[in-house]
Amino acid sequence: MTNYSYPRYRLNTNLQFYGKFITSLLNPLAYQKKPLAACLQLLSQQFQSEQILLFPQARIGFYHYLQAVLQKEDQVIISSYTLIDMVNMILATGAQPVLCDTAPHKFTPGLTEIKARVTDKTRVLVYTHLYGIVEDLTEIRHFCKQHQILLVEDCAQAVGCEDSLGPVGLQADAAVYSFGALKNIVGLYGGALMLKDSAVFYAIQKKMLHQPYLPLHRLIEKFLFCIFYEILSHPVIFSVFFKKISFAFDEKGHVDKIPKLKKVKPEFSDYAMHPIQAALILNQLPFLNTRREKAKFFAKTYSQLFEKKSNFMPFFSFDPAQVFTYLQYPVYYRGKNKDLKNILIKSKIDVNIDFFQNISHLEEFKQSYFCPNCEDLIEHLILFPSYSKLSKRFFLKMAKVLEML
Ligand SMILES: Cc1ncc(COP(=O)(O)O)c(C=O)c1O
Structure with a gap:
């Protein structure tokens, strides 16, 4: 690949x-x-x-x-x-x-x-x-x-x-x-x-103790979603339809695009974990170490790269070789993240700039809780891929592009 x-x-x-x-x-x-x-x-x-x-x-x-x-x-x-x-x-x-x-x-x-x-x-x-x-x-x-x-x-x-x-x-x-x-x-x-x-x-x-298990059909639906996501995010498919899929991820790819407050009983609150969920967790736990090692490699390389660049600022001060990033490596970009995203798209590099929103912007909170630092964060946070399926070869290619910025 x-x-x-x-x-x-x-x-x-x-x-x-x-x-x-x-x-x-x-x-x-x-x-x-x-x-x-x-x-x-x-x-x-x-x-x-x-x-x-x-x-x-x-x-x-x-x-x-x-x-x-x-x-x-x-x-x-x-x-x-x-x-x-x-x-x-x-x-x-x-x-x-x-x-x-x-x-x-x-x-x-x-x-x-x-x-x-x-x-x-x-x-x-x-x-x-x-x-x-x-x-x-x-x-x-x-x-x-x-x-x-x-x-x-x-x-x-x-x-x-x-x-x-x-x-x-x-x-x-x-x-x-x-x-x-x-x-x-x-x-x-x-x-x-x-x-x-x-x-x-x-x-x-x-x-x-007496809660019923999460209904099986909810697991099957999620399983089908995972397969669909797997196909869309597969490098072969993703490369061919780069713009379309990247745009779809921007629009629908995360849970909090349009955050909404709900004061209702949570959907799954009367259920317990299904044994099949437990079996999947058991099946996947042995892979945690390999995933951690790979994430550490990415974190270390990203950190070394951004250290040399005055337009980036790290989010943490401890040893990057200890960092087990969650899917993506966060960094603070001094310019606008949207501008950098547009530059990277030209090199077919897909990054995330809006994982969560600033909740204090919601009408219900606007009056009471002003959060200016969070507002600033939303404009400057940029998330680079660091998940375990990311190929090292692509990663190093991407690192070269970032070095030239
Ligand atoms: C920061 C954070 N907290 C809590 C949750 C909730 O986890 P769950 O979907 O298992 O309820 C998530 C899930 O995305 C999350 O990202």
């Missing part, structure tokens, strides 16, 4: 994944509890915690946690730059989401931005680790402890990442992990919740 172009992201799936889904569908044993127990055991080792619960999606784990710890009128601080559905989970519990700005030239808030939003009603702070870049939360954790605020780490995009304490998530009172279709480990849908507080853990576990 020497002269083909690669798209901004491709799924972290392989033949084993597709084979496992089809054989599971046909195997009556795959519908029994066993894979769920095995998956829990492996994830407990992976996340180094005994108190893990499985859910059909990460957001559902987050929703059940909020339900367990929040009371009406409590406030939950969350970044203005995140998945709108996480904000919707807060609304669904009846609590009030409080939008926090990102730090200057960062895609996550710092302690200064968090402090500016704390009131005597603040009960939970959600810290989202984006693009697999895991920040040290020591200061934030101490601040939360001092003010009796529960800290939740959103590790949806950081499965397999580590911080100074070990596997990501251990700095907080609770952590959520995702196994959705575009994640490091794909279970079609899927989520896990890690809890420090045993009482909360047992309460949610008890509640989940």
